[in-house]
Amino acid sequence: MTTAQLLALDTIVLALVAGCWLGGGVAAVLAGRDRSPRTARIAAGLVVAALVCTALRVALTVGLAGAGWWFAADKLLLALPLVVVPGLVAAVISLPRLVRLAPGGAAVAGPILIAGYGGLGGVAAALTVSYPVSPVAAGVITGLVAGASVPTWRMLSGHPPSRRWSAAGGTAVLCFAVVWAGGAVWSSRLPDRLNLSAHHGSGAVAVPGHSGTGALPGRQVSVTDLRESAAAERPARSFTLTARPADITLASGRVVRAWTFDGRVPGPTIRVRQGELVEVRLRNQMPDLAVTLHWHGYHVPAGDDGVAGVTQDAVRPGGEFVYRFRATDPGSYWYHSHDMANPAVRMGLFGMFVVDPVDPADTGGAAGDKDATGRAALSDHTVVLHTLGVAGTVAVDDQVPADGLARLRVAPGTPVRLRVAATDNVPRTLGLSGVPYRLTAVDGRDLTRPGRLDDRRLRLAAGGRYDLTFTMPSRPVLLSVDGRDDLGLLVTGGEGAAPPPARGPVLDITSYGQAAPSSTGPFDREITWVLDRRFALLDGVPMLAHTVNGRVWPDIETPVVREGELIRITVVNRGRDTHPMHPHGHHVLVLSRDGRPVTTGPLWMDTFDVGPGEVWEVALRADNPGIWMSHCHDLGHASLGMTFHLAYEGITTPFDAGRASGNHPE
Numbered sequence: 001m002t003t004a005q006l007l008a009l010d011t012i013v014l015a016l017v018a019g020c021w022l023g024g025g026v027a028a029v030l031a032g033r034d035r036s037p038r039t040a041r042i043a044a045g046l047v048v049a050a051l052v053c054t055a056l057r058v059a060l061t062v063g064l065a066g067a068g069w070w071f072a073a074d075k076l077l078l079a080l081p082l083v084v085v086p087g088l089v090a091a092v093i094s095l096p097r098l099v100r101l102a103p104g105g106a107a108v109a110g111p112i113l114i115a116g117y118g119g120l121g122g123v124a125a126a127l128t129v130s131y132p133v134s135p136v137a138a139g140v141i142t143g144l145v146a147g148a149s150v151p152t153w154r155m156l157s158g159h160p161p162s163r164r165w166s167a168a169g170g171t172a173v174l175c176f177a178v179v180w181a182g183g184a185v186w187s188s189r190l191p192d193r194l195n196l197s198a199h200h201g202s203g204a205v206a207v208p209g210h211s212g213t214g215a216l217p218g219r220q221v222s223v224t225d226l227r228e229s230a231a232a233e234r235p236a237r238s239f240t241l242t243a244r245p246a247d248i249t250l251a252s253g254r255v256v257r258a259w260t261f262d263g264r265v266p267g268p269t270i271r272v273r274q275g276e277l278v279e280v281r282l283r284n285q286m287p288d289l290a291v292t293l294h295w296h297g298y299h300v301p302a303g304d305d306g307v308a309g310v311t312q313d314a315v316r317p318g319g320e321f322v323y324r325f326r327a328t329d330p331g332s333y334w335y336h337s338h339d340m341a342n343p344a345v346r347m348g349l350f351g352m353f354v355v356d357p358v359d360p361a362d363t364g365g366a367a368g369d370k371d372a373t374g375r376a377a378l379s380d381h382t383v384v385l386h387t388l389g390v391a392g393t394v395a396v397d398d399q400v401p402a403d404g405l406a407r408l409r410v411a412p413g414t415p416v417r418l419r420v421a422a423t424d425n426v427p428r429t430l431g432l433s434g435v436p437y438r439l440t441a442v443d444g445r446d447l448t449r450p451g452r453l454d455d456r457r458l459r460l461a462a463g464g465r466y467d468l469t470f471t472m473p474s475r476p477v478l479l480s481v482d483g484r485d486d487l488g489l490l491v492t493g494g495e496g497a498a499p500p501p502a503r504g505p506v507l508d509i510t511s512y513g514q515a516a517p518s519s520t521g522p523f524d525r526e527i528t529w530v531l532d533r534r535f536a537l538l539d540g541v542p543m544l545a546h547t548v549n550g551r552v553w554p555d556i557e558t559p560v561v562r563e564g565e566l567i568r569i570t571v572v573n574r575g576r577d578t579h580p581m582h583p584h585g586h587h588v589l590v591l592s593r594d595g596r597p598v599t600t601g602p603l604w605m606d607t608f609d610v611g612p613g614e615v616w617e618v619a620l621r622a623d624n625p626g627i628w629m630s631h632c633h634d635l636g637h638a639s640l641g642m643t644f645h646l647a648y649e650g651i652t653t654p655f656d657a658g659r660a661s662g663n664h665p666e
């Protein structure tokens with residue numbers, strides 16, 4: 001069984017445990033009162049069922065502990081003791097008496113009911129407690145179970161608490177609950193001004209013997225100083241992007257209201273050559289929306305990262321901001337607004353950013369008809385998958401998005417590179433049929449000698465990019481999206497009908513290509529991010545939030561690292577959602593998934609999908625000083641708590657997030 005299956009089964013068994021113990025307890029009370037042998041038998045049956053379910057939950061927890069302590073700690077430390085202890089008493093004392101049809105007294109029904117309360121405590125723990133186990137939550141749940149058990153026992157023993165005691169106890173509990181809930185709501189509200197220079201705590205554990213134990217450097221550097229100097233050099237390439245609302249007419253004629261750069265969705269593709277100094281002027285003509293530009297996957301200096309409230313103030317309507325950075329790393333990237341990113345990206349404020357290598361041979365050919373060696377020119381295209389309104393769309397280069405099949409003509413024999421980006425909040429399953437192909441690059445980084453793929457499908461994380469390469473055959477090639485034959489890209493050259501969508505198995509990208517020796521360690525620091533879904537207070541509102549280490553934005557602890565350090569990050573997904581994790585400003589080298597070392601060489605990613613029950617180990621080289629957002633790129637999850645950051649020692653920001661700041665980095 002996979003960890004995800006164990007977690008799902010555990011959720012079902014958890015409810016059964018509580019239900020059987022509570023049902024058995026009620027039946028035992030009734031059997032004691034009515035002296036009915038039939039009710040006693042029902043109670044005995046429910047207790048046996050409860051014992052079986054409890055034993056099953058213990059076994060599931062042991063299985064989960066085998067996958068990692070993160071998956072089992074809350075159950076072993078809290079949920080199971082609450083039910084197992086009274087459950088064992090019930091098995092030894094209550095059950096034999098029920099079977100002998102002697103069901104009277106607190107000694108019979110009491111332990112069963114208390115096990116039921118413990119089962120409910122387990123449900124409460126599953127809804128509110130994550131990893132690490134919060135002592136406060138554990139104390140409150142244990143207190144509630146104990147608080148319900150004591151009066152129950154007294155009532156069953158024929159000594160119900162007096163009215164005075166009941167009233168006093170009830171009032172005290174109510175007052176405590178109101179004060180505690182009010183305090184929790186108040187303290188969870190975002191402050192008016194939240195400055196991320198004050199790194200609250202450190203989630204990075206220094207490895208003994210490595211750095212992190214020395215003296216702190218005294219120097220403080222602002223993110224605004226971590227920028228290309230504007231005076232140093234004239235930019236080789238200048239662009240202007242204007243954010244404004246527009247009606248987008250899709251290829252079918254359907255019109256969609258959108259938020260756009262330059263009236264287009266995706267915005268204009270920014271395509272530059274490696275080594276060029278790039279300048280992009282952002283102008284905001286949105287009537288009442290602030291915007292920024294974040295360079296997704298591209299290692300810009302921190303001051304150009306475009307995160308509102310962290311590296312700049314959001315650009316208000318009528319305002320502008322100029323980004324400048326050198327395009328050193330060839331590859332496929334994208335840009336998008338990073339103030340209230342979820343609605344901004346959904347509505348269309350994004351576009352592709354491509355850096356072509358200085359040596360065109362690096363992408364298999366050159367722009368133009370023939371390169372110097374006479375080889376056919378590369379046919380190189382961006383393909384953006386995005387849902388506009390309710391329509392799934394495919395946008396090729398700067399063409400109008402197709403809400404169906406986009407089309408491209410390529411002469412047979414031409415090498416083709418498709419740079420595919422998924423810009424929705426959900427992963428996409430790609431299929432390429434009609435030609436053998438290679439997954440040449442992941443998140444803008446080329447793989448080492450990627451193998452040939454036939455009819456294989458690929459799962460692309462939300463926010464991720466895959467570059468697919470092939471040589472155009474004489475018959476059509478179909479890039480299908482999510483297995484559909486009516487959504488994707490049809491590449492035609494010669495004659496023939498479109499092939500059916502690829503149906504082959506989905507490629508495991510952690511075991512593809514040639515393993516290249518990768519330096520992995522020694523590590524200077526260890527960071528663990530445990531992802532979960534739990535009830536939490538987000539800006540004063542109780543909700544089923546997306547948590548990291550049991551907390552939500554902005555209370556998730558900030559790992560603080562030093563320039564030059566090598567950091568191992570373990571990402572654990574305890575929940576049932578897939579989380580495409582996206583650290584800004586860095587790629588990570590994927591080391592292992594679920595304990596199995598990666599054999600794809602080398603697999604560098606900036607957006608990696610951590611599925612339910614999965615454990616990823618990745619390495620991050622701290623080579624780009626700044627304060628870097630890290631978040632789930634399901635931007636809905638990010639806005640529901642799963643937003644945090646990674647900070648370098650000594651780096652500060654003059655910008656604030658928070659209620660009064662006008663900045664919404666998440």
Ligand SMILES: [Cu+2]
Pocket residue numbers: 546577578579580632633634637638642
């Ligand atoms: Cu997520």
